[in-house]
Amino acid sequence: MKGLYAVPLGVPFLPTLVEILIEETKSDPLSLAHYLVILPTRRGCMMLQDAFLKATPNGCRILPRIMALADIEEGEAFPEYIPPHLFPSAMPSWQRLGLMSQLVLAFEKQKDGGIQNPAGAVRLAQELMRLVDEVETTGLKLGDLKTLVGADYAAHWQLTLDFLKILTDLWPPILEQAGFIEPAARKRLILEQVAAHWRPTYPVILAGTTATRPATARLGEAILNFEKGSVILAGVDWALLSQKNEAQNEGALPPTHPQYTIRQLIDYLKTPLIWLEGSDAASGRSLFLSKAMTVSAQDEWRTSPEVARQALSSLQAIEAPSVLEEARQIALIMRYEVETPGQVIALVTPDSELARRVRSALGRWGMHANLSSGLPFTQSVVGRFLLLSSLLTQDISAADLLALLKHPLYAKGQDRLSHLRETRRFEIDVLRGFKHLEIGKLSFPGHEMCAPLLALNDGQAHSFGDFLTAHKAVAQSLVGSPADESKQSLLWGEEDGQVGLAFFEALLEHGKSFPMVTGRDYPALLRNLMSQEVVRDVEGMGSRLLILGTLEARLLQADVVILGGLNEGTWPGVTGDDPWLSRSMRESFGLPPLERKVGLSAHDFCTGMTAPKVYMTRSVKRDGAPTLPSRWWQRLSALLITGGGELKTIQPWLGWSSALDQPAESIHFTPPSPCPPLSARPRRLSVTDVEKLLRDPYSIYAKTILKLRPLDRLDEDLSMAERGQAIHQALDSFVKSGVDPASPEAIKTLEAMGREAFGSLFSDPRAMAFWWPRFQRLSAWFLNQMMFDQFSIAEIKTETKGEIEIPTANGPIVLSAKADRIDMMKTGYAGVIDYKTGKTPTKKEVNQGYAPQLTLEGLILKVGGFSELPAMTVEKLSYWNVTGGTPAGDIISFENTDDLIASAERGVRRLFEAFLGRETPIHACPDPLLIPAYHDYAHLERLKEWG
Numbered sequence: 022m023k024g025l026y027a028v029p030l031g032v033p034f035l036p037t038l039v040e041i042l043i044e045e046t047k048s049d050p051l052s053l054a055h056y057l058v059i060l061p062t063r064r065g066c067m068m069l070q071d072a073f074l075k076a077t078p079n080g081c082r083i084l085p086r087i088m089a090l091a092d093i094e095e096g097e098a099f100p101e102y103i104p105p106h107l108f109p110s111a112m113p114s115w116q117r118l119g120l121m122s123q124l125v126l127a128f129e130k131q132k133d134g135g136i137q138n139p140a141g142a143v144r145l146a147q148e149l150m151r152l153v154d155e156v157e158t159t160g161l162k163l164g165d166l167k168t169l170v171g172a173d174y175a176a177h178w179q180l181t182l183d184f185l186k187i188l189t190d191l192w193p194p195i196l197e198q199a200g201f202i203e204p205a206a207r208k209r210l211i212l213e214q215v216a217a218h219w220r221p222t223y224p225v226i227l228a229g230t231t232a233t234r235p236a237t238a239r240l241g242e243a244i245l246n247f248e249k250g251s252v253i254l255a256g257v258d259w260a261l262l263s264q265k266n267e268a269q270n271e272g273a274l275p276p277t278h279p280q281y282t283i284r285q286l287i288d289y290l291k292t293p294l295i296w297l298e299g300s301d302a303a304s305g306r307s308l309f310l311s312k313a314m315t316v317s318a319q320d321e322w323r324t325s326p327e328v329a330r331q332a333l334s335s336l337q338a339i340e341a342p343s344v345l346e347e348a349r350q351i352a353l354i355m356r357y358e359v360e361t362p363g364q365v366i367a368l369v370t371p372d373s374e375l376a377r378r379v380r381s382a383l384g385r386w387g388m389h390a391n392l393s394s395g396l397p398f399t400q401s402v403v404g405r406f407l408l409l410s411s412l413l414t415q416d417i418s419a420a421d422l423l424a425l426l427k428h429p430l431y432a433k434g435q436d437r438l439s440h441l442r443e444t445r446r447f448e449i450d451v452l453r454g455f456k457h458l459e460i461g462k463l464s465f466p467g468h469e470m471c472a473p474l475l476a477l478n479d480g481q482a483h484s485f486g487d488f489l490t491a492h493k494a495v496a497q498s499l500v501g502s503p504a505d506e507s508k509q510s511l512l513w514g515e516e517d518g519q520v521g522l523a524f525f526e527a528l529l530e531h532g533k534s535f536p537m538v539t540g541r542d543y544p545a546l547l548r549n550l551m552s553q554e555v556v557r558d559v560e561g562m563g564s565r566l567l568i569l570g571t572l573e574a575r576l577l578q579a580d581v582v583i584l585g586g587l588n589e590g591t592w593p594g595v596t597g598d599d600p601w602l603s604r605s606m607r608e609s610f611g612l613p614p615l616e617r618k619v620g621l622s623a624h625d626f627c628t629g630m631t632a633p634k635v636y637m638t639r640s641v642k643r644d645g646a647p648t649l650p651s652r653w654w655q656r657l658s659a660l661l662i663t664g665g666g667e668l669k670t671i672q673p674w675l676g677w678s679s680a681l682d683q684p685a686e687s688i689h690f691t692p693p694s695p696c697p698p699l700s701a702r703p704r705r706l707s708v709t710d711v712e713k714l715l716r717d718p719y720s721i722y723a724k725t726i727l728k729l730r731p732l733d734r735l736d737e738d739l740s741m742a743e744r745g746q747a748i749h750q751a752l753d754s755f756v757k758s759g760v761d762p763a764s765p766e767a768i769k770t771l772e773a774m775g776r777e778a779f780g781s782l783f784s785d786p787r788a789m790a791f792w793w794p795r796f797q798r799l800s801a802w803f804l805n806q807m808m809f810d811q812f813s814i815a816e817i818k819t820e821t822k823g824e825i826e827i828p829t830a831n832g833p834i835v836l837s838a839k840a841d842r843i844d845m846m847k848t849g850y851a852g853v854i855d856y857k858t859g860k861t862p863t864k865k866e867v868n869q870g871y872a873p874q875l876t877l878e879g880l881i882l883k884v885g886g887f888s889e890l891p892a893m894t895v896e897k898l899s900y901w902n903v904t905g906g907t908p909a910g911d912i913i914s915f916e917n918t919d920d921l922i923a924s925a926e927r928g929v930r931r932l933f934e935a936f937l938g939r940e941t942p943i944h945a946c947p948d949p950l951l952i953p954a955y956h957d958y959a960h961l962e963r964l965k966e967w968g
Contacts, residue, residue: 022224023249025292027257031307031631033578034255035065035072037297038228042085043076055223056085057099061230063089064393065576072578090230090237093215094208101221108210112201115527118550119485119534120195121146124187126536139485139536140545148600149188157205158234161611163188169606181601212236216243224249229576231621232286233613245292252290255576256628257283259296260311276616279314279623305331310627313656322660329664336630338654339638340670347640348378349681350674351583354636355379355566356386358581367567367579369629371594371622372586373397376568379585383566385681391561393573398524398554401517406430410496411547413474414488414540417460419452420735426466434501434511440466453733470498478540486532488543493525517556524554571625582632587639587651593622626653690967693719694942701726702937705835708877711929714936715871716953719945723958731957743782744792745858748903749841750778751796752803752856753819756842762807771800795905802909806901810844818843823887825880827930831937836929838878843890850896853879860954861902861913867921871951875900875915876925883922895922 022045028034038058046053060066066087073084088099096104126142136142156163166185169178196202202210216239225244230252232238244250258280274281287294309332312324324332341347351368358366370376373394380392398404409425412418417425425431426447432440443466451463461475468475473491477483500512513522528550538546561568569577571592586592596615599607604615629635639650650658658668703725706714713720723729754774760767775796776783783789824837844852855875862872870876875898885892895918902911915921935941945962946952956964 022226022251023245023247024251024295025245025287025290026251026253026295026297027259027262028253028255028297029259029307030256030310030627031304032297034229034576035069035578036076038069038226038253039072039076041297043082051083053085054083057221057223057225058085058087059090059093059225059227060087061090061575062573063091064573065089065229068576068578090212093240094211096211100223102215102219104211104214105218106214108207108214109200109202111204111207112196112199113527113531114204115550116531116534117150117204118143118146119531119536121149121187121192123534123536124191124195125149128184128187138542138545139538140542140549142536143546143549149185152185152599152601153188153192153203154205155612157203158209158236159612160209160235163193165610169602169610178603178606185601209234209236212240216240219243220247221250222248224251226251226253228253229255230286231282231624232289233282233617233621238286238289241286242290245290253297254283254286256624256631257294258307258311258627260308261315262287262294275316275620276614277619277623279620279627281617281620282624304631306334306336306631309657309660310630313653313660314623314627323663324660326665329661329666332657332661333666333668335634337636337672338668338670339636339672339674341638341640341675343642344372344375344640345378346675346678347585347638348375349382349678351375351379351585351636351638352382352385353674353677353681354581354583355383355390356388358634359388359565361580363565364580365565365567365578366581366583367569367574367577368583368585369569369571369574369577369625370583370585371571371592373570375586376570380561380568388566389560389564390566390568391564392558393567393569395555395557396517397552398517398520398556399548399551401520401556402430403512403515403517403521404551404554404556406500406512407492407496407521408544408548408551410471410474410499411492411544413461413471413495414477414492414543416478416541418736419460422460422465423448423452423735430500430512432467432499432501434503449732452735467499471495477543480539480541482537482539484532485535485538485543485546486529488538488540488547489525489529489532492547493529516559520554520556524551571622574625574629577628579632581634581636582629583636583638584626584629585638587637587654588643589649589651592626592651593619593653623653690963692945692947692967693962694944695719695722696940696942697722697726699831699937699939703834704832705837706933708836708838708874708881711836711873711877711932712871713953714932715873716948716951717946717956717958717962718936718943719962720953720956720958722943723961729958729961741859745856747775747778747780747782748796748799748858749820749856751775752903753841754778755803756817756819762804762811767804768800771804772797775800792905795909797905798909799903799905803903806910806912813846813848814844815847816845818845818887818889821887821889823878823881823890825884825886827933829930829934829937831939834933834937836877836881838874838881838886840878840882840887843882843887845890845893846896848896849894851882851890851893852897852899853882853895854899854901857900857902858904861900861911864913864915867915870924870928873925873928876921877929879918879922880926880929895919 022041028037042053042056042058046056058069060069066089069087070084073082076082086099088097093099122139122142122145125145126136126139129136129142129145136145153163156166166182166189169182212234213236216236225247227241227244227250230237230241231254232241241252244252261280262284274284278284305328309324309328312322312328316322339347339350341350355366355368358364368376368379368390376392376394377396380390383390399408406425406428409421409428412421412425423444426444427441447465451465461478474488474495477488477491497510497512500510503511503514512518535546567577567579584592596619598604599615602610602612607614637654639654640648642648654668661668703721706721710721751771751774754777755771758770758774760770775793779792779796783793818840819842821840821843822837823840824835826833827836840853841856842854844854846852853875855878862874866872867875879895879898881887882890882893883895898915898918898921900913902913904910946964952964959965
């Protein structure tokens with residue numbers, strides 16, 4: 022066979038290619054060994070081999086030689102071709118990235134506000150390298166970038182061109198001096214050389230390419246001139262490009278059209294198109310897709326009921342409430358369809374998150390899908406361990422240190438149980454027992470092995486290779502070695518470990534190419550570099566369940582295809598902007614339009630849509646925000662309506678997905694109600710405990726009988742309790758100082774006392790920036806209130822302790838209190854004040870007895886329970902809301918003190934009498950309307966299960 026051939030959209034490409042080759046060599050099957058088939062990807066090569074196997078169910082068959090374009094680009098040898106010229110090697114990718122990032126960092130340091138950290142420089146270098154690759158692939162010259170900016174463009178583009186001097190002026194001499202060329206340039210030059218000098222006498226077939234790179238198109242042109250050369254195109258729209266549709270075939274297609282790149286290749290090759298199959302007709306769904314994807318006049322953009330019926334045949338559309346639910350339903354579909362023996366099911370999606378969720382959901386049934394994209398190295402077990410351990414070069418947080426210590430690889434080759442016991446003691450005694458620790462100076466389990474990394478946290482810049490060497494050694498030491506010392510370290514034993522080892526070895530080889538790094542910068546730089554690595558899927562090899570990206574799915578032939586993530590912005594993705602060149606500049610320079618990516622995605626979508634059975638899925642919301650259906654979803658829906666059809670989304674999958682988590686038997690929990698003996702019940706309670714006893718008696722049981730205390734949070738910012746204690750201390754110190762609140766130095770004195778009270782709590786600049794202005798506002802308000810009150814106050818007592826006994830039938834209970842402030846008035850009466858830095862009880866809660874703290878303090882004062890004070894009549898009870906917000910402070914006062922105190926006394930007597938009843942259970946939150954705002958024991962009470 023010789024010529025330019027097309028396989029129509031909807032016709033299986035690889036099976037058709039196999040059928041043609043078998044038919045052509047039917048008289049001499051051994052001659053097939055002389056054929057050379059070139060496919061776009063190595064996965065395509067494997068799929069062609071599988072297609073030959075399926076076409077030969079019995080016996081054996083000689084296969085043709087099969088190569089991927091990547092093999093030719095890398096200079097692989099093939100018969101009857103001796104390259105006339107050997108090109109220089111391509112610069113290794115890590116060396117290239119490191120040198121480019123050095124140039125970026127040097128350039129940025131010359132200007133104000135430029136990037137100063139290596140991680141940022143590497144990100145910019147990666148973007149520059151993408152531009153270089155695109156320019157070299159297209160066959161353009163980087164030096165021509167200088168000619169772009171002129172009167173036609175805004176002045177700010179000159180700034181971009183100044184930065185791009187890194188590529189036009191600084192980078193070429195470095196490449197030349199090192200004796201390398203650009204990787205993309207080498208691939209292009211090799212393809213061009215092959216096209217110019219290769220003249221085989223055996224059959225050569227270039228199949229399935231869209232030739233988005235000019236060099237590939239030139240190779241296709243050369244193959245067509247071979248004695249036995251042919252080019253076979255896949256997924257060609259017969260309805261649009263066939264000779265019988267010349268009227269539709271005349272106009273230029275937009276870059277977003279699925280046939281845009283194929284049309285460009287056909288026009289470039291200037292060879293008559295030969296249709297291998299379906300030259301007289303196309304399937305109903307192919308015709309429908311052709312109409313849906315092509316812009317035409319409104320009166321022409323409609324379809325017939327027959328075509329609409331064929332388009333809907335074996336097609337289901339699924340709209341899920343969320344991405345998680347979409348993944349669950351896709352997994353259910355794959356589980357359902359795999360029941361058919363021999364059937365291949367493929368999920369095709371550009372959404373890597375959706376792909377990983379589906380793979381995880383399939384694990385429910387112990388099924389492993391072949392995930393073509395693999396797992397990002399940063400999300401693997403070894404990758405996470407390396408990222409956590411890299412944080413030792415900076416001021417690692419307590420949470421990150423604990424995550425490192427509890428990582429499954431930490432001490433894997435040692436006494437793991439002993440290590441975990443030691444880690445738990447360290448967590449409780451140190452990490453959760455103290456605030457504002459310098460982690461690097463702590464003796465955490467295994468800290469002696471971390472010395473090489475900790476030593477690099479000195480604020481000085483070191484070579485990147487020093488960090489890599491120390492990191493690799495520390496990571497291996499922390500994991501430990503196998504019992505057989507001849508074997509490899511346990512860290513590198515699994516698939517992700519092999520990726521990690523190769524990553525470190527490659528980087529160490531070129532570590533000197535990267536900029537100098539400080540300990541603070543190393544973790545971000547390492548994460549950036551690790552994010553480029555992928556752990557290939559091993560578990561799913563040979564599975565009939567495939568999870569593929571759009572590129573990997575090209576040339577795929579599956580029995581069931583699920584097109585997932587069909588939301589605008591996902592499939593197709595956001596076109597975005599070129600960070601370096603505007604659209605008009607790209608056009609002037611000769612680069613392809615950015616919208617061409619949408620056209621390639623559209624072609625992938627159309628190819629998937631022509632499978633024997635198709636599911637289209639999308640999520641209605643993503644991360645809580647509404648989504649927009651893909652433009653292709655909307656086009657299909659609109660065109661179906663013109664033919665009397667409808668893209669219905671009513672299937673059983675949502676119900677089945679919901680049923681998966683429905684238990685076979687419901688278990689109803691009841692609130693806990695322990696009834697400890699009287700001897701175990703506390704005989705001393707504070708006034709704040711009384712409120713807890715009213716709202717949640719179980720918290721008193723957990724605290725005083727079970728002796729349980731909530732653990733401090735790791736790396737907690739300035740907590741409400743700490744802030745409250747500091748404000749109380751500052752106000753108390755000022756009142757005790759005797760400084761006249763009306764004096765000029767009063768505000769300075771109070772602020773100085775505030776700084777002393779907050780102390781190390783303000784070591785975090787974020788806490789300082791947020792809370793100190795609030796304290797300054799509070800100070801002004803407090804002094805103003807003190808000036809107003811000082812004329813009626815004789816003496817002020819602060820932080821005064823007191824207690825009284827409340828008798829019950831089973832013995833007394835001591836009620837204790839520590840009053841924030843007691844004002845002894847010149848009238849002989851007293852006022853009780855409680856400072857509140859958080860939620861202040863309402864008047865209703867106090868009057869009804871649900872917030873009895875203040876009234877019980879009044880009771881203790883009234884009966885002489887404060888040792889420093891005589892029994893006094895309480896004239897006023899007040900809450901001072903001292904938050905420093907807007908307003909800075911507020912006062913809630915209660916005048917009917919005698920009635921409130923009397924009511925509180927009756928209430929506390931009844932409460933204590935019931936609490937010490939032998940048969941009285943201790944309930945958890947008996948009144949749902951009175952559940953406390955701050956609830957430390959809710960998880961022990963299993964409140965959400967019965968509340």
